[in-house]
Amino acid sequence: MKIHGIGRACAGFSLLHAAGCGNGAAVPIALGTTVMLTDNPVPIPEDQSNLLGLLLEAWQARDLPLPSGELGWEVRSEIPIGMGLKSSSALLVSAQRALSDATRHHLSAGTTFSLLSAVQLSAGVSLTNAIDDFTVVADWSTPWLVDATNISDPHSDPIKFPNKEVLIIIRDQSKASLSISNFDSLRPRFEEVVRILRSDDPIEAFRLNGHLVAQTIGDEEAEALCEEIEVRTGCPAAISGSGPAIVVLADVDNAASVEAFLNSMELKWIRTQTSLHQKFEVVREPWE
Secondary structure (H helix, E strand, O other): OOEEEEEEEEEEEEEEOOOOOOEEEEEEEEEEEEEEEEOOOOOOOOOOOOHHHHHHHHHHHOOOOOOOOOOEEEEEEOOOOOOOOOHHHHHHHHHHHHHHHHHOOOOOHHHHHHHHHHHHHHHOOOOOOOHHHHHHHHHOOOOEEEEOOOOOOOOOEEOOOOOOEEEEEOOOOOOOOOOHHHHHHHHHHHHHHHHHHHOOOHHHHHHHHHHHHHHHHOOHHHHHHHHHHHHHHOOOEEEOOOOOOEEEEEOHHHHHHHHHHHHHOOOOEEEEEEOOOOOOOOOOOOOO
16 A cells, blocks of 8 residues: 555544534544544545545636646544544545645645535534634644634634543533524624633633533533532533533643542543644654
């Protein structure tokens, strides 16, 4: 198998759902996706919504260059799929980077956002243009407050966020089916989250956004579980994206006690960290 190009991106958890008021924000975490453009067209189990096929079609429709011959993909990902952890955005950003790596044709930020947003909306995996998600999974190091309605100039503002251990509860249920209209009645509360982020209190924004999303999708189980986690461990917990994953933020010295509590509840979880203040560099692995 020949590898034409390689791209990488990371996962993230939500600070502000962009469907709430048009602004979005997320924090990058140290779970990655690697996508390779190859000469071997085979089914991709990680691509349940055919995002890679739609991206290749969109790339060709714009008359962008491609390697000659048959093309396929290989994906290696640590990100749980369909949990609200930006897995589809990470897949698309990685694939677009693989295409650029293969062709040495690098797109502007605006063109990239336009291309990837069109693919996400076509596949039905996003309620919004997903600009906030693309921004965070591409960066690996800085959370941003993003105007997710403006593809050409999203006016990103950096968010100060502390380094945290991240424990992600993987719940055995599907992501909620929603439309933008579901969020309309709570728009003023989501705008409050924006104000909290701009006042440099991202943990409170994380909590409130999670509460509002759970209320929007009617996930009473998530609200009850987050409340119990906070009472029992003292650590903030909130639903991410449109769920169903719940994120718990801990310091290094109390992460073990959080793990013990999650185990006592017989919950399925994974542990990672925020991916902050790191410079991302592409380093080829031995299997590449």
